[in-house]
Amino acid sequence: MTFALIGNQNCGKTTLFNQLTGSSQHVGNFPGVTVEKKEGALKRHKGVSVVDLPGIYSLSPYTAEEIVTRDFLLSGQSDGIINIVDATNIQRNFYLTLQLMELNLPMVLALNMMDEVRASGGSINIKALQDELGIPVIPISANKNEGIEELEERAIETAAKKLAPKRLDFCRGEVHRAIHSLAHMIEDHAAAAGVSPRFAATKLLEGDPIMEASLKLSKNELDIIGHVADEMEASLGTDREAALADMRYDYIQRLCAGTVKRAGETKEQKRSVKIDSVLTHKIWAIPIFLGIMLFIFFLTFGCIGAALSELFDMGIAALTDLTAGVLSSAGVNPTIRSLVIDGVFAGVGSVLSFMPTILVLFFFLSLLEDSGYMARVAFVMDKLLRKIGLSGRSFVPMLIGFGCSVPAIMATRTLSSERDRKMTILLTPFMSCSAKLPIYALFTQAFFPRHGTLVMMGLYVGGMLMAILSGLLFKSTLFKGNPVPFVMELPAYRLPSARNVFLHIWERAKDFLMKAFTIIFVAAIVIWFLQSFDFRFNQVTDSSQSMLCSIGRLIAPVFAPLGFGTWQASTALITGLTAKETVVSTLAVLMPAGLAEPLTFLFTPLSALSFLVFTLLYMPCVAAMAAIRREMGSVRSAVFAMVYQTGVAWVAAFCVYQIGRLLGF
Amino acid sequence: MTLNELPVGASATIKAVGGEGALRRRLLDMGLTPKTRVMLRKVAPMGDPIELWLRGYELTIRREDAKKIEIVEERGCP
Known part of the structure; x- marks a missing residue:
């Protein structure tokens, strides 16, 4: 049942x-x-x-x-x-x-x-x-x-006992007459389609295209329906949709008059008005919201989350050492050992270390959502996002994107419309995630030591700007259809229940673990394989001889117009797909030894800037891609996101480099 | 007069709901039907959207959408 x-x-x-x-x-x-x-x-x-x-x-x-x-x-x-x-x-x-x-x-x-x-x-x-x-x-x-x-x-x-409702008739007057004559006429069609005639008649009267199509009505019958509806509209002096909504609310009012005694607003509603006098205050609303988000970020990425992540990392490292020890003492083939340790453990482990951060973040998000505050955020922030065809509801996922794209994309699930959800998912990766910070830090220190803050700020703002431009583009192309109207209830504030919060976190954890052990597992093995072998399938000792570096050499010319057509740079970008901070470690490994300023060997200040712009915008890491695939519900959309973001990154970096050259840098 | 012109704290009765398609249907579904009493409780910090009180709950809609709702303002204290 x-x-x-x-x-x-x-x-x-x-x-x-x-x-x-x-x-x-x-x-x-x-x-x-x-x-x-x-x-x-x-x-x-x-x-x-x-x-x-x-x-x-x-x-x-x-x-x-x-x-x-x-x-x-x-x-x-x-x-x-x-x-x-x-x-x-x-x-x-x-x-x-x-x-x-x-x-x-x-x-x-x-x-x-x-x-x-x-x-x-x-x-x-x-x-x-x-x-x-x-x-x-x-x-x-x-x-x-x-x-x-x-x-x-x-x-x-x-x-x-299959007890259907004992009464279906809520209507009076003109609407009543219209519904009943239609219900009578389409009874056979409704039975054939397996719909209650009453429901079918009401929907037809409302002008519901889905119902019209599913009943397979003849032209003649459609004409009669149109006629009945016209007559009803004429005698009520209103249109069909309004007439039916009015009929329902009219009945509800009569029903409630006889059964419900209300003592005005409930305690919770009165309390909400008081809370809102602070939280959606004309001046304080935005600072308070930013403060709350800053506090959550601090706790997630700086305090609790970081400590938990470290603990988790230590656990993974211990487990890795243990497994490595067991494998070598058991005399397992060194290639297999490398697959397990350098491939699976390193790859899945690096992604799993996100887990505590994600769970802590979702703990707070679920508090915000369940308490009713999220609806207020949408209310306060709506005006900002409207211009790019979104509503205030998308603000929080995008903000989380500055921390990590994975929970940000997962957080779009609270958006109530599919259109907004998809669009937000496509834009969120442009918010520069925290894993990209080590890359920015390395490059600004090497090339822009005196203007570090400025470059860093420029990158963050650049990402946001790209999201806005993309939003405008999507609004008039891909998501041209009518946006779901922003007509939203502001529920009374309520204390979130521990049970709900716990189940919510548990759900996310399961979700993430599943990803880690499927898509990310495979990706980790593929990257390991490419890194450890050359094209004759011999295991390499010098990493610059690996398949990965050969691929890097192969695609390097693609990046030549952007100013960083070296195989080291392109290989670093590929490994960055496992997790963005890997770009830094890969560059370190692939650099020719014995250079004082190794980065200046590969980059000029201008090409370094172009490289930064590219890393800011190009497709997110595997974990985020897996989240995109999951939330978009199709591989095609995920591939589109990947191609779009990488394309945008290429064009932006190209502009930076070429314009910079024209200006003589 | 339309709903977007209602001052904060004032009440009104809805006369007609304009607009079309999904938006109009949504407004009607949420209970913004003719003869309904609404109170404008608040305006968002950036001046838009607005917060309404009707049928015993709080609803927020954008000003451009409120413009499509014709009202008759109630004089005096609600």
């Missing part, structure tokens, strides 16, 4: 899902889109599973999330619907409930946050609500784990 868990955003859906399933969750994507789909088995009932659908407000045909939800419900993959509703915000939550009920599937209503309603002096007549709606209504508090067992039992009972 499978249930679909559906509700608005911020109504406690994830908390309920976690309460129902514990940690037995499986995260994936819906086929064809990068909309997340979580599935889990009920803790207390064997053989019953729940699918956590995206948080949505309506079943309109406009967003990927809403279409996916609709398709899932209509596909017959679920035996019943658990609709979770935020009782403190009942009117707007019921709007989705009414649309779900029209599907005529077994359904129960979980009335969440009832504790908050009661605590602030309000009350809801559950019995009356249940009678009026004709579906089981169960008051719960997902946070306090109250009412969950009853919810499970009622849901299972409803689905087992």
Whole structure:
């Protein structure tokens, strides 16, 4: 038996899902889109599973999330619907409930946050609500784990007996007449398509193109539908979409008038207004936000995260030594030993050492998200990002990109629209990540000792500028379609639950480990192989004879117009793909011995600058590429990202070098 | 008068919702339907977007979108 868990955003859906399933969750994507789909088995009932659908407000045909939800419900993959509703915000939550009920599937209503309603002096007549709606209504508090067992039992009972909602009729007057005449007319088509006639009629009346296509209506029938809709519009003096939205809210208002007693704003809402008087204050909002982010960065990259990373590194090093010892004492072939130690352990180990940083960062991010602060950040920062076709929601992932692209790309999952998510993923790698700092430090010290800060700042700003330019480009080409409107709820601040935060981190850790042991594992072996052998498959002693360096020599001419067409530079750039700081160590290894200023042997100040610009912008490391592939949901998009970024890097470095030469540097 | 012209702290009743496609539908879905009372609670630090209070919850929308919502301002204290 499978249930679909559906509700608005911020109504406690994830908390309920976690309460129902514990940690037995499986995260994936819906086929064809990068909309997340979580599935889990009920803790207390064997053989019953729940699918956590995206948080949505309506079943309109406009967003990927809403279409996916609709398709899932209509596909017959679920035996019943658990609709979770935020009782403190009942009117707007019921709007989705009414649309779900029209599907005529077994359904129960979980009335969440009832504790908050009661605590602030309000009350809801559950019995009356249940009678009026004709579906089981169960008051719960997902946070306090109250009412969950009853919810499970009622849901299972409803689905087992296939009890559809007892009433579907919420409409009056003109809308009522129109819906009913359409429902009658298309009954056969709806049955053939496996849709409830009522739902089909409502959607047709709204002018829903998806429903029109799936019902295979004749030209004549479409004409009649158009006519019915026109007549309704004419007599109501409004258009079809507004008429139906109005009908639903009108019913909800009557329903609530009889069943809900509200004592104005709840305690949590009043508290939120107070908190917001500081956090979204006209002057203080932005400094406070930057302060919070700085603090998180400091803790993640400077303090806790760094200490944990060091500890982790030590662990990996100890394990490596141990394995190396065992392998040599067992007399294992030295090539195999090198594969294990220099290839797998070194490669996967260097990526794994990111892990503590990522987990610490996600701990803070999950606090920001679950508390409701992230929505405020979007509110405060929206204006800045709007010009490049994004919304304020993308600000935090991009900011994290300055630390590390991997968690930044993973953080885009909180964005509610697929379009924004993809665009943010493409732009985030332009934020110069912290692994590139050693490269900048090495070069500025060697070539621009007096203007180090200036060069460094220039690079950071350059990256941001490139992101803005790319955003403008994408907005008018790749992502030309209508952006998802920025009409966003600001939920009341709530204390994040330890359980949710823990499960969130655990999910990310699993995700990252999986990557480390698949894509990154293979990449590490490939790089090791290229580094250790020449083209006759003899193991090399001098690294400059390896396949990798031969490839470096082969592609070096590509970089000649950028001013650094040496094989050392191109080889360093290739190894930089495992992790950006490797560029530094590779250059050190490949440098001819006995030079006082080895870098000046390979670079002039101008070509050094061009090299820095290239490293700033070219494709991110393997770990980030793996994250891009995962979050974009297709290899093609990941390859596009790779080619685009490397292309941009080449062009930018070319401009820097050639213009610099013209200016006589 | 349109919603973007409402001063901070003032309340109004929605008369009509303009715009088209996804945006308009989203506004309607979120409860910005005719006859609904809204209060403008706050303006973001950079002057945009705005924060509304309606149907017992807080909603933020951009000024350019608020421009498409016609309102009748309520006089006196809400």
